[in-house]
Amino acid sequence: MASTSKIDVQSKLKDSSLFIADAFISGEWVSKDAKFDVYEASSASVLGQVANCSLEDFQTAIQDASQAGDKYFASTTAAVRGALLRKWYELIMTNQEDIATILSLENGKTMGEARGETAYAASFIAWFAEEATRSYGVTIPSSMPHTTLMTIREPVGVCGIITPWNFPAAMITRKVAPALAAGCSVVIKPPSETPFTCLALTKLAVEAGFPPGLIQVCPTKDRQAATELATNPLVKKISFTGSTGVGKMLAKLAAGTLKKVSLELGGNAPFIVFADADLDAAVEGAMFCKFRCSGQTCVCANRLYVQKSVAKEFTAKLVQKVSALQMGPGYEPSTTQGPLVNEAAVKKVREHIEDALAKGGKIEVGGKAPEQPGYFFAPTVISGATPDMIVSRDETFGPLAPVFEFDTEEEAIRLANDTEFGLAGYFFSRDYARIMRVAQRLQVGMVGANTGKISAAEAPFGGVKESGYGKEGSCYGLAEYTNVKSITIGGLDS
Secondary structure (H helix, E strand, O other), X not given: OOOOOEOOOHHHXXXXXXXXXXXXXXXXXXXXXXXXXXXEOOOOEEEEEEEOOOHHHHHHHHHHHHHHHHHHHHHOOHHHHHHHHHHHHHHHHHOHHHHHHHHHHHHOOOHXXXXXXXXXXXHHHHXXXXXXXXXXXXXXXXXXXXXXXXXXXXXXXXEEEEOOOOOOOHHHHHHHXXXXXXXXXXXXXXXXXXXXXXXXXXXXXXXXXOOOOOEEEOOOOXXXXXXXXXXXXXXXXXXXXXXXXXXXXXXXXXXXXXXXXXXXXOOOEEEEEOOOOOHHXXXXXXXXXXXXXXXXXXXXXXXXXXXXXXXXXXXXXXXXXXXXXXXXXXXXXXXXXXXXXXXXXXXXXXXXXXXXXXXXXXXXXOOOOOOOOOOOOOOEEEEOOOOOOHHHHOOOOOOEEEEEEXXXXXXXXXXXXXXXXXXXXEXXXXXXXXXXXXXXXXXXXXXXXXXXXXXXXXXXXXXXXXXXXXXXXXXXXXXXXXXXXXXXXOOOOO
């Protein structure tokens, strides 16, 4: 049950002006009579109220972003855009502790995870500050005499940015930084569960010197208002991270005006441990990519496949590590496992566990929600998992690690690929021939071999199959926000 009490966020910040409840439209902070509540997950208390933007607000923001974007690209060079991004990066790192505090309060992450995400988010801005000057065209030999053919890259225009609550900072910067580097303007619909981090980042972007109107932020609970980003003809690209169902809906809407679309959608990541693996390293990898952010990441391990000969030993080592996790509010220094984002998330974990137990699974540790306020669920390991369980098909998005056993490499790959999703996959082995073989056969966009850490600014992020399309970060990320124009010049013999 949600509490109606409010938390004094300003008292926890060095710079209280970073905690903002307004929308940012047409270069102005806009207060709205209509507001919605945002909750602090460890106590289910109201953290604050945020402006609830209307359809008209989105239309105004899109119109202004279109005009501002045209001026921005015409009046800046790639080097200038890079310098603005670098200043934004520096301001975020200067205010890292405040950003992390806001993020931890509205998302529930531990302060260590929140500080890490803030630095991770800033790394995308630093990366694209450098990539801004590397949006290269090419010269192509022409088949016609006295003719030169070349290409240039131009910004796509207004970009609609729709982000999820599980990475309130990094999902913003991973999309907005390349857009700004390319010369685009953006209209952001931040997640309603965690809008404050986005608003704080926007304030720092304005301080960095980005022109008014270039970045618009419209928090809302009105789905019809938000879908304006997918249907308005002035919006030329949609970048969305979230569920596969919503992604498909946005893609259909965007097809009406043939927008460019990038989708980073659901996952069902396999985590394979072969008998020849370093089991201690495999357990550390599982702890990171399963229980980080309380299992609420799209690339977290959802299905742990362990070769039968080492399954008991691996499970025992994993249970020992999981048992040492300390649940609590993310902002408490002793906490190593924060709350889930809301009651629905807790309910889903419970349903997956009940289904697994009904089908023969065994709880090795955890298995229940504690009797305390907030949206907590004990980190859980289940042995005896089977393919007929819901957890085999559906992304739990919570601190539940089901351990499946397998016999052969061929079986492991078949089980891992038996899903409509294809975002990330992990495996551990000390056989280097197997490493290359399995990495190539996993039907995913990202592979972690002997590591659970696959996300970095320089690494392409994105999936295949129903996990979406398009790449974020890396040398490929900037191209997602540009159009290639070919220019043919004839008459060069005169």
